[in-house]
Amino acid sequence: MNAFVPDGVALILAIPAATAAILALTPGYRLSARLNVLSAFLTLMAALSLFVRKPETGPYILVDDLNIVFIVLNTFVAFTTSVFSASYIAHELEIGRLTPVQLRFYHAMYQLLLFGMNLALVANNIGLMWVAIEMATLTTVLMVGVYRTPEAIEAAWKYFILGSVGIALALFGTILVYMAARPVVGEGLDGMVWTVLIAHVAAFDPAQLNLAFVFLMLGYGTKVGLAPLHAWLPDAHAEGPTPISAVLSGLLLNVALYAVLRFKLLLDGNSGAIAPGPLMAILGLVSLVFAAFMLYRRRDIKRMFAYSSIEHMGIIAFAFGIGGPLANFAGLLHMIMHSLTKSAIFFTVGHISQVKGTQKIADIRGLTVTHPMLGWGLVIGVFAIAGLPPFGMFMSEFLVVSSTFARAPWLAIPLVGGLLVAFGALLLRLHGMAFGEPSGDVAPVKASSLPIAAHFGLVLMAGIWLPPPLVAWFQHVASLLR
Amino acid sequence: MKGLSFDLAHLLAGGLVLVSFMLLYQNRLYSLLNVFALQAVVLALSVAWQAYVQGAPHLYVTAAIAIVFKAMVIPIALHRIIARLGIHREVEIVGSLGPTMIAGMGLVALSMVVMLRVTADADPLAREDLAFALSVVMLGLLMMVTRRNAVSQVVGFMSLENGLILAATGAKGMPLVVEISVAFSVLVAFIVIGVFLFRIRERFDTVDVQALDQFQGGRR
């Protein structure tokens, strides 16, 4: 119809792709950083435009109530992260950890990553979704290794090997889904279009679907970072540039989780297939408890928060796994809150490690004395991530724990235990870092605390007041997820 | 005709599994690469046959990719790397061969059982193919797990991809998207691996993954 206004989906895909190409050719990091921010902002705008005008569903593109939440969240965090990255990268260049060439590479890759993630989110074709996630993974692999220190390369290598095995498994699962669909929907493109699949899934062969889900769960679960498939995650977070850690925790894990959810819906639709819920719930609990104990022995601040990401992915997977309107609502809310909070924490941690010149927890003390902004920011972040009021995660954890205990008390015991153990670990480290006699450099930090403030502001607001339309939205999606 | 096509497809797929076992059996890098090339050839044959049977011309592309890249380019390149790194004499199997082979058998059996639970009305060719493909994938994984150094892990990974391609081609009428993505992924994978080997080369004198693992980022 109105061909003048370009389609929002086209924009959120085209802008990052184009910018990536441009950035690859732009020398001078100031300009490229600005371009980065600008394009991220434009993408965000385009994503918001999806609210007003949804594109009609095609064989490749789908924008429905489920993924629009992910898209907007994705573009928003990508934008704030690009703002943070601008100030972060400048400092890295000063101290010479990165060369201009690497920076050019870095910025191009950043946009490519956004492109990949957006593509994965809007894809209506499970094959396309697989390709996109694949691409996103490869770009992050390259960015994790960008410092080229032995640790960084090891982390990237580990990430790459485990990631590509996961990818292979996911592909096999995708093929199996197609095989299951073929007898029903016939050969050709339709066999991979999600909307078609979900329409006919009831008639699929359950055994094949089960097999497919096992591979998909393991394949995409590796990306989600669920234990025991998590091994790449802590090192990739710890050794890469902090903006990438923020994007990994805040976005990529969500995208992978989104893929898992799509296929969970598929299996839920088939009465003969095994229920995917228990598998997700069990993997989630395992990740939660495991990560909670792993938190205690961490020496590196970024690695610690990476483990906390595993923990929270476990909680989210658990929530979606047990299902039901309350738990699904909580899962969605928790996912969004975790993205915002965790990325904000990584912003803070990035500044902290820059002013203190170290990532070792033991060398960071008395932050609230020397850098009140960063110190209290860290305190707020840890409280928000630990699910304390008045922050949004309190609401989601409240719903998850209470509804679980009312429905399946024996599941609530490990859940609560894991939450408490993790809480103890985080607070133990927080006391050491934020309070006590200060240590290390007391030079004032020169960085914009705007992204941090924005994220925490949103998280705080969500904890106190959720806008009714948003709530209605969530409840609708929760009912979709069953 | 139907019977013949079925038997041949069956034969080739089975041959692929057999070659995977041969891969598993090798303990010299050079011979490993040769066997891998052989596997690529077998794969190409089976893909071509599928193309013929299904009357799907685009599958010939896949076959060509298999022949060119997997059977020639990659083995040669890896030859170079091995030669330059001078690790061709390495015996690098974890544990001894016997248990590995037995485990391989078990895996094949497992994948058969799992696939044969699929209702029989899905056409038998696809079922058998998938069963073999699954076995190849599992064997490839087993190889990655039981090999110590990077090159052989890469080989294991690629034999795993072969299994995927077998499955994809066996899936009748699967859109082109998938083949492209597979080829693309293999390509990218290879490039990235190459990049990493060189980077690693800058830092260490060996691509033994254990040398990497020795870091483990200190006590973190």
Place this chain on the structure above:
Amino acid sequence: MPIALFLACDASLLVLAVCAVVLHRRPVATTLIYGVALALCLAQLAGALIHLVADAAPGVIVLPIGLPWVGANFRLDALSAFFLGVINLGAAAASLYGLGAGRREPEPQRVLPFFPAFLAGMNLVLLADDAFTFLASWEFMSLASWALVMAHHRERDNARAGYVYIVMASVGTMALLLAFGLLAGPAGGYAFAAIRASGVAPGLAALVLGLALIGAGSKAGLAPLHIWLPLAHPAAPSHVSALMSGVMTKVAVYGFIRIVFDLLGPAAWWWGVPVMVLGAATAVLGVLHALMQTDLKRVLAYSTIENVGLIFAGLGLALAFKANGFVAAAALAATAALFHALNHAIFKSLLFFGAGAVLTSTGERGMERLGGLLNRMPATGLFVLVGCAAISALPPLNGFASDWLLLQSILLSPQLPQWALKILAPAIGAMLALAAALAAACFVRFFGIAFLGRPRSPAAEAAREVDPTIIAVMGALASLCLLAGILPAFVIDALAPVVRGLTGAQMPWQGGIAWLSIAPIAESRSSYNGLLVFLFITASASLAAFAIHRIASNKLRRAPAWDCGYPDANPATQYTAESFGQPIRRVFGAFAFRAHERVDMPAPGEMRPAHLSVAMHDLVWEFLYLPVIRAVEFLAQRLNYLQFLTIRQYLSVVFGALVSLLLVLASWP
């Protein structure tokens, strides 16, 4: 006063906290913050009293915040009104103290923002009428108080105290969360109204009771969940210690009452048993610990544990009576418990203010370095003395009134049908009496060592009276102790609506009895008149003084102490806090702390000094908490190896996961 005004007050408290963040550097900030807080607390206090005395109908309000589709429900009934009164009384006193002492705070920016937030949190807990709002405010209260505990974070002990505190707090919150999960059911009816409407299955109800005991008990300091309390309460600035000890524990008591008496529905006969036993045990354990401490504020913190124990014992008794349908007796026990809650809020705040005054004027918290303060800080000394007498349950002060009611309610327990309760009640009575006697000893020690005798350190020698605001606060609280002691009838009658709400009955109307004396059941059975006792004592004392001074001599001569003829001994020869506690340690310590003394006495003629060493153990910590901590550390250590596997091993983990899942699938029916 309608509930909306309460909410307005609390909202403005929160705003005040934000203002404090903004302008904490200005010198005016302290005065401003504490002044406004004082005004708001007084307003709420007045409102609560009006609501209580007028026996008004509950007010309900629902705000469109918090948990969507439930909203933030707030409700003001008699129970909340009473506790609002208690809380805001203590809070107003604390704010006034802050006005006096706040200026000396080294880092005001670490206190000012959190003080109003803390007050708001406590008030909101009392007003909340749905599970989410309740827990959110509850945890917010914990956080604010944690921040205040960490105000002086540079001392290592305070950091540890803060850590233990917040971990224990979140344990308690989790327990409450689970309890509410059970109460709300799978459908998620989190509003208290919905919970009241939908009953709970008996088995689950017992579980809820246990969880409520853990959740509220951990905040109130019920043994064995009390360990955080003596660490955290002393660490905070004195007026905050007063708030935490005197007031926050009452919020916990409120939470317990709200869940068990209101939401949980009809009680089973045995519910009272665990509550009573825990309460009595807590009382004795707490006061025994208090007798062993030498830090002023720590003594007070442990004595808080004791009083919480008393309150819970009373509540347990009320529960047992209520379950058996003896509503009158239940009303008596509940009245005693609530009355004691009020009293404890008053005199514990008073005593903490006293300790704070000593701290400000001497900089010392250790009793062993104090002494002789009564001559140097006469006003503070007098008021603290009143507080000590009140907390030791001496007539005619308020502590005795509530204690007396509690004993009277125990005397009613023979009518209980169940044997377990028959046997238990007298044991509880004996333990309560023991606790009261020990408390008296504890506060003789407290006052005698700190305020009497001769100064044990230059700091104590140089002590001066603190500024008038603080003295005014203490004076006001001390007079409240006296008033509530000599006119208990009014308090009991004011409590009537609350108790009616809890037990379905209330004590007979006390206002009508001649001479304002109180008679729980009948005057012929038992009655007490604090006013007359007070008058008699003052009259006969002044009569004696008058007679002797008029008839016999009134000459007075100052001279050196006689001390059996030993010439002016060194102040170090005085009895110390340790030595004062020694006889009691000898009697009770053996089983309470596994304490044993080792005396190393040199043989005659040997020149080396003698040594006396005492080893004491905190059994709760050693047998309950250390094992848990060790288990967590052990697991963390074991699992930590998984961080350092080789890539191949990680791959095999993934591989294993895949194979096992396929096996499951292959064997799936």
Place this chain on the structure above:
Amino acid sequence: MALIGALSVEISQMLLVLLLAPLLTGFVRKAKARLLRRQGPPLLQPYRDLIRLARKEAVVAHSASWLFRFVPYLVFAATWVAAALVPTFATGLLFSWSADLIAIIALLGSARFFLALAGMDVGTSFGGIGSSREAMFATLAEPAMIMIVFTLALVAGSTQLSTMAGFMTSPAVGLRVSLGMALIALVIVALAENGRIPVDNPATHLELTMVHEAMVLEYSGRHLALIELASWLKLLLYVSLISCVFAPWGIAHEGKGLTAHAIGVLAYFGKLAVAGLLLALFETTIAKMRVFRVPDFVGVALMLGFLAVLLRFVSGSL
């Protein structure tokens, strides 16, 4: 009219206890002396002591605070009020309802509280010894006393002394194990509270064995007089408590005529004499304990009291 009667009874009792307290002590001393074949001080010696002490100037240590001079009056007043509330020769005292037995115990407790504080006020080592030991005894004696009160209250259905005495004279009492235990416990507590042998020796001034005497070591003049009088009052109080609960014979009930009251007074004198003799006999035949044996001794009282209450709870008839 009845009010005036009750009032007169009340006032006469207050004066009576005040007058009789020194006499009882004097009588006990005399009796002990005679039992030891000593002449002993004259019966009225305590009165003379009081007067002499009151006439002397009071010597107060430099380090003493105002509390030191305030305590004697308070202790005296509290003890006197308590003593005035225990029926001696007649029940139905005008103000008996203003404090029941628990409150009377608590009054004595507050007297002890302040005395212990006074002992620590001057800041000498002996004062500390006295106070800490007194506190230690009290922590056991008070619960025991509460247990005894429970027993009596459960038997008589009231904590009101007048009602108790009335019930005890009624035939409904009968012979009860619990009452026997309570009596023994009460006697033990009374010995401990009054600092008699074997718990403490009122006559000694050997420093390390003192408890009560160590607390009041620094007192002199009128202050000492008041404290002595208070302790004598306390002894009288306990004797009349025991007698009015366990031997309420001849006690005059309210509303009775003058003759009944006269009989009551005579009976009361008789009880005092018997009690004094028994006490003297007991003290002369037994030796003082080591301080750390005392807890066991008082603990017996606590145990007995608890057993008595338990019996009452378990069966109404015991």
